[in-house]
Amino acid sequence: MHILPDLPYEKDALEPFISKETLDYHYSKHHKKYIDELNRLLKNSPFENDSLENIVKNADGSIFNNAAQAWNHNLYWRCMTDNPEKPSDGMIKVINQSFESFELFADEFKKAALMHFGSGWVWLAMDDEKRLKIMSTANADTPMRYGHHVLLACDVWEHAYYIDTRNDRAKYLDNFLQIVNWSVVWDNHCLAISD
Ligand code: FE
Numbered sequence: 001m002h003i004l005p006d007l008p009y010e011k012d013a014l015e016p017f018i019s020k021e022t023l024d025y026h027y028s029k030h031h032k033k034y035i036d037e038l039n040r041l042l043k044n045s046p047f048e049n050d051s052l053e054n055i056v057k058n059a060d061g062s063i064f065n066n067a068a069q070a071w072n073h074n075l076y077w078r079c080m081t082d083n084p085e086k087p088s089d090g091m092i093k094v095i096n097q098s099f100e101s102f103e104l105f106a107d108e109f110k111k112a113a114l115m116h117f118g119s120g121w122v123w124l125a126m127d128d129e130k131r132l133k134i135m136s137t138a139n140a141d142t143p144m145r146y147g148h149h150v151l152l153a154c155d156v157w158e159h160a161y162y163i164d165t166r167n168d169r170a171k172y173l174d175n176f177l178q179i180v181n182w183s184v185v186w187d188n189h190c191l192a193i194s195d
Pocket of ligand 1: 026030073155157159160
């Protein structure tokens with residue numbers, strides 16, 4: 001049985017960047033539905049007793065879609081904070097090594113989100129040669145399927161921003177980048193390099 005994890009902040013805590021109404025719908029309806037649907041589909045399936053991560057890595061079809069959306073959102077909530085701080089010196093150093101500067105990283109991340117057609121996700125990920133890269137994936141797909149580690153997740157489905165910024169995905173990205181929880185990204189980076 002998979003559970004909807006608690007949000008790491010109150011539903012109004014990300015205002016004015018992300019509204020309480022968006023969090024209410026996105027977390028309590030969309031994310032919850034993926035988990036409820038996953039639990040329903042898993043009954044008597046070969047993945048019934050697997051961890052969420054194993055299901056994401058190995059399942060296909062509806063089980064994969066709902067498991068990956070459950071996992072992706074679990075990370076997405078943790079990638080934001082109501083108490084944003086600048087990236088640490090270590091984080092900046094790692095970003096500069098791959099993207100030259102933090103500004104160029106932010107530009108490229110935002111560009112990947114704007115260029116992504118339709119629903120999906122934009123990621124900062126680490127490949128199997130320990131290189132950082134910005135990726136975008138369609139629908140529920142995740143870099144984990146390609147053997148990559150995920151450091152930062154940004155949901156670019158319209159349900160993530162339509163209440164707040166309507167069709168303006170760029171404004172949503174500007175808001176998102178102001179509330180990234182860089183200490184979570186750094187922890188994910190440390191996990192990825194030690195794997
Ligand atoms: Fe979402």
